Amino acid sequence: MALKKARKTELVDQYVDLLRESKGIVLTEYRGLSNKQLTKLRRSIREANGAYHVTKVTLLRKALEEAGYQLPDDMGGAPIGVGFALSDMPTLAKALRDFAKSEDLFSVRGGVMGESVMNTAQVEALADLPTLDVLQSQILGLLDSPAANLVGVIQAGMSQVVNVIEAYLQENAPAEAAGD
Numbered sequence: 651m652a653l654k655k656a657r658k659t660e661l662v663d664q665y666v667d668l669l670r671e672s673k674g675i676v677l678t679e680y681r682g683l684s685n686k687q688l689t690k691l692r693r694s695i696r697e698a699n700g701a702y703h704v705t706k707v708t709l710l711r712k713a714l715e716e717a718g719y720q721l722p723d724d725m726g727g728a729p730i731g732v733g734f735a736l737s738d739m740p741t742l743a744k745a746l747r748d749f750a751k752s753e754d755l756f757s758v759r760g761g762v763m764g765e766s767v768m769n770t771a772q773v774e775a776l777a778d779l780p781t782l783d784v785l786q787s788q789i790l791g792l793l794d795s796p797a798a799n800l801v802g803v804i805q806a807g808m809s810q811v812v813n814v815i816e817a818y819l820q821e822n823a824p825a826e827a828a829g830d
Contacts, residue, residue: 665713674763743777
């Protein structure tokens with residue numbers, strides 16, 4: 651069924667809005683998936699704070715141009731699925747990669763993040779990165795570690811001074827008591 655010009659314009663505008671609010675996109679090939687499988691895919695992408703749309707390549711190209719994204723070279727002529735990363739890109743890439751591992755009819759074809767056009771291997775590498783929450787907690791751990799070590803060194807130095815004073819007092823206390 652052919653799309654009317656008004657519907658095409660509406661879809662392009664919708665994709666442009668999604669592109670502007672997303673951190674990047676992942677392009678997929680989904681031929682032969684059932685509605686049940688697509689529903690499962692969309693659910694996992696929603697959990698990754700993303701959106702997934704099946705689109706015609708020509709409409710996606712137009713939306714990418716309007717949003718200022720670089721165009722991937724090989725998008726093929728068949729309809730493709732686009733995952734929009736509305737929060738962080740590694741989470742979306744991981745959700746799509748995991749789905750591709752479980753479904754033979756689904757594959758990741760590449761993506762776009764900022765000014766960079768990514769191939770399949772680069773999207774896979776992105777999926778291996780930890781999520782933003784994990785990265786933030788790792789950075790906080792790295793920042794906290796030197797501070798904790800500094801506190802330990804200061805406490806050790808202070809306890810050594812206290813031990814020296816206490817030893818001095820114990821040594822001199824019996825002599826003072828005998829002298830009274």
